[in-house]
Amino acid sequence: MSISRFSFPTQIFLGAGVRSQVVEHLKSNGFKKPLYVTDRGVAKLGWYQSLLSDAKSGSLEPASFSEIWGNPVKSQVMAGVEAFRSHRADCVVGIGGGAALDVAKAIITMVNHPGDLFDYEDDLPGARPFDQAVPYWIALPTTAGTGSEVGRSAVISDDKTHIKKIIFSPKLLAKAVFADPELTFDLPAPITAATGLDALTHNVEAYLAKNYHPLCDGIALEGVRLAAEHLVNAVRSPKNIEARTGMLMSSMMGAIAFQKGLGIVHSCAHALGTVVDMHHGLANGIMIDHALKHNINVSKDRFITMARAIRLKDETPNGFIQWLGSLKSELSIPAKLSGAGVKKESLAALVEVATKDSCHMNNPVTVSAEDFKRIFAEAL
Numbered sequence: 001m002s003i004s005r006f007s008f009p010t011q012i013f014l015g016a017g018v019r020s021q022v023v024e025h026l027k028s029n030g031f032k033k034p035l036y037v038t039d040r041g042v043a044k045l046g047w048y049q050s051l052l053s054d055a056k057s058g059s060l061e062p063a064s065f066s067e068i069w070g071n072p073v074k075s076q077v078m079a080g081v082e083a084f085r086s087h088r089a090d091c092v093v094g095i096g097g098g099a100a101l102d103v104a105k106a107i108i109t110m111v112n113h114p115g116d117l118f119d120y121e122d123d124l125p126g127a128r129p130f131d132q133a134v135p136y137w138i139a140l141p142t143t144a145g146t147g148s149e150v151g152r153s154a155v156i157s158d159d160k161t162h163i164k165k166i167i168f169s170p171k172l173l174a175k176a177v178f179a180d181p182e183l184t185f186d187l188p189a190p191i192t193a194a195t196g197l198d199a200l201t202h203n204v205e206a207y208l209a210k211n212y213h214p215l216c217d218g219i220a221l222e223g224v225r226l227a228a229e230h231l232v233n234a235v236r237s238p239k240n241i242e243a244r245t246g247m248l249m250s251s252m253m254g255a256i257a258f259q260k261g262l263g264i265v266h267s268c269a270h271a272l273g274t275v276v277d278m279h280h281g282l283a284n285g286i287m288i289d290h291a292l293k294h295n296i297n298v299s300k301d302r303f304i305t306m307a308r309a310i311r312l313k314d315e316t317p318n319g320f321i322q323w324l325g326s327l328k329s330e331l332s333i334p335a336k337l338s339g340a341g342v343k344k345e346s347l348a349a350l351v352e353v354a355t356k357d358s359c360h361m362n363n364p365v366t367v368s369a370e371d372f373k374r375i376f377a378e379a380l
Contacts, residue, residue, distance in 0.1 A: 008256065010150050011176045014248065016241055019051065019140060019180045023058035026091065029175075031136065033061045035089035037080060037104040038096045039068040042142055045186060048095065063087040071273060071280070072099045073159045074117050077106040084111055084135070092137035094174070095183075097195065098146030098155075098280070101139055105154040105172045108134040117156065122168035123358070130169040139174040142183045144234070144247035145195025145281050147202065147255025149177045162274050163353075179252070181244035184234075192235045193331035196247055197285035200227040201265050202254030204288070207306065208299050209261035209362040216260035221309050223253035228310035232330055261362025265291045268375065271353035272337075275346050285333045286340060289324040290379040296321070298365045337380045350376050 003015035013021060026034055034055065042048050043066035055062040065083040068076050080103055084092070094104030110117055112132040119128040139149035148154075153168040184192070203223035206216055230246030237243060268291050269283035296303060296317040303317035312319050325335065334340050351372045354360070360367045 008150075010173055012150070012179060012252070013176065014179045014245065016180060016182050016245075018178050019047075019183065020054070022051070022093065022138070022140070022178055023054050023060060025138065025176060025178075026055075026060060026093075027058065029136065031060075031091040033063070033088060033090050034093045035080075035084050035087055035091070036062055036064045036093045036095060037068070037100055037107060038064070038066050038094075039100045040066055041069075042066070042096050042100065047183065051095070062093075063089065068096070068100050068103050070099070071157050071162070071164075071277065072103045072106075072155075073157045075159050077103055077110065077117055077156060080104075080107040081110045089135070091135055093140065094137060094149075095140040095142065097141070097143035098148040101141065101146070101148035102154040102156060104137055104139070105148075106156050106167055108137050109154070109167055109169075109172065111135055117167065118158070118165050120167050120169075122153065122166040130171050134171050136175055138176045138178065140178045140180065140183060141248065141251070143187060143191065143195040144184060144244070144251040145198035147199065147251040147253070149174055149179070149255075150252045151255045152259075162277065164270055164273065177252075179248045181241050181248055184244050184248070185239050187238065189235050189238070190332065192238065193231070193333055194279055194281035194285055195251075196227060196231040196234060196281075197288065197328075197331070197333065198281035199247065199251040199254045200224065200231065201269075201284040201288050202258045202262070203227065203250065204292070204306065205263040205265055206254065206257035206260050208292075208295055208302055208364055209258075209263055210364045211261045211362055213260035216257040219253045220257035220260075221306065223250045223257060224306055225309045226250035226253070232327070235331055262359040263363035264294055264360045264365075264367050264375075266359040267354045267357035267367070268350075268372070270357045270359065271350045272342070274353045275349045276342055278340065278342075282333070282340065285328060285331070286335075286337055287379055289321050289328065291375050292324070293321060294367065294371060294375060295363065295365050337376070342380060344380060347373070347376055347380065
C-alpha cells in the first residue's frame with residue numbers, strides 16, 4: 001500500500017510502514033531528544049522496541065515513558081512531565097490509543113505551564129490560560145477509536161473521584177500523525193470492536209448533534225460509512241490492511257467531526273466510565289442503540305440519511321437502530337449492560353453522573369434525569 005500525505009489541518013501520513021519515517025521527520029525538524037510516551041501494554045511489544053532502536057541508530061537520544069494504564073489519571077501525567085524534564089527532552093512522540101495520546105497532550109501542557117493540570121480544565125470558571133509554549137509532539141495511533149491523534153483535547157481523570165476532566169486548546173494538536181495500520185494488528189478482537197464502536201459513535205453523534213456545522217456533518221457521514229464498511233472485517237481479519245486503514249480514517253474523521261458536539265450516548269458512556277470504570281469504547285458500544293432511540297422523532301431525516309449512506313434495505317430510523325444492534329452482535333459486544341457486569345445498584349449513580357455531563361447539551365433532544373433513568377434501566 002502506498003503512503004498518503006494530507007493535512008486537515010494536522011499533517012497526516014497514512015499507510016502501512018509509515019512509522020519508518022518518524023526518525024527522519026524528527027531530525028529534519030531539528031529534534032534530538034524525544035520522549036516516547038506510551039502505555040504499559042504497547043511498551044512490551046517488539047515493534048515498539050524497534051522504534052526506540054531506530055531512533056538510537058538514527059542518532060537520536062530517545063527516552064521512554066510507559067507508566068500509563070486504564071483510564072488515564074493526573075498522577076500518570078505528572079510522572080510523565082517529570083520524565084520529560086529528567087531527560088531534558090525537546091519533543092514528544094505519543095504512541096498508543098486514546099489514553100497514551102491524551103497523556104502525551106497533558107504532558108506537553110504542563111511542561112511549561114504553572115499550577116495544577118486541572119487549572120486548565122475546559123469551561124472551568126477562572127481557568128488558567130494556555131499562554132506558554134508547548135513542546136512539539138507527533139502521534140502514532142495504535143487503535144482506531146478515539147481519534148485523539150487529531151484532537152485538540154485530553155481527557156484525564158481525577159485520581160480519587162475518577163471524574164473525567166477535559167483539557168482543551170488548539171495548541172494541543174499534534175504537529176504530525178503517522179497513521180500506520182500495521183500498528184493496530186496486535187489489538188485483540190474485543191478491543192478492536194470496542195474502539196471501532198467508539199469511532200462509529202463519534203461520527204453518528206457528531207452528525208446528529210444540534211449545533212450548526214455542515215463541514216463536520218459531511219466528515220461524520222463519511223466516517224459512519226467507513227466504519228460500516230470496515231469494522232467487522234477489521235475484527236475478523238486483524239491483518240486486513242484495507243479494513244485497518246479504513247478504521248483509522250473513520251476514527252480520525254470522528255474526532256474531527258465531534259468538534260460540532262456529541263450527545264446522549266457519550267454522557268451515558270462517561271457515567272459508566274466514572275461509576276463502574278468501564279472501557280469508554282465498550283460503554284459507547286453497549287449504549288449506542290439504547291440511547292439513540294431517544295432522538296428518533298426529532299432526527300428522523302438524519303437517521304434516514306445515515307441508513308442510506310451505509311446502504312441499508314430498511315432506510316427508516318428504526319432500521320438504523322436495528323442495524324446497530326445487529327452490528328453489536330456480530331462484534332460480540334453485550335446487548336445489555338448486565339452482560340458487562342453492571343448491577344441495578346449502580347443505576348442512581350449512573351443517572352446522576354450522566355445528567356451532569358456536558359455532552360448531552362448538544363443532543364438534538366433535551367435529556368432529563370428521568371430520561372437517563374429510563375434509558376439506563378432499559379439497557380440494564
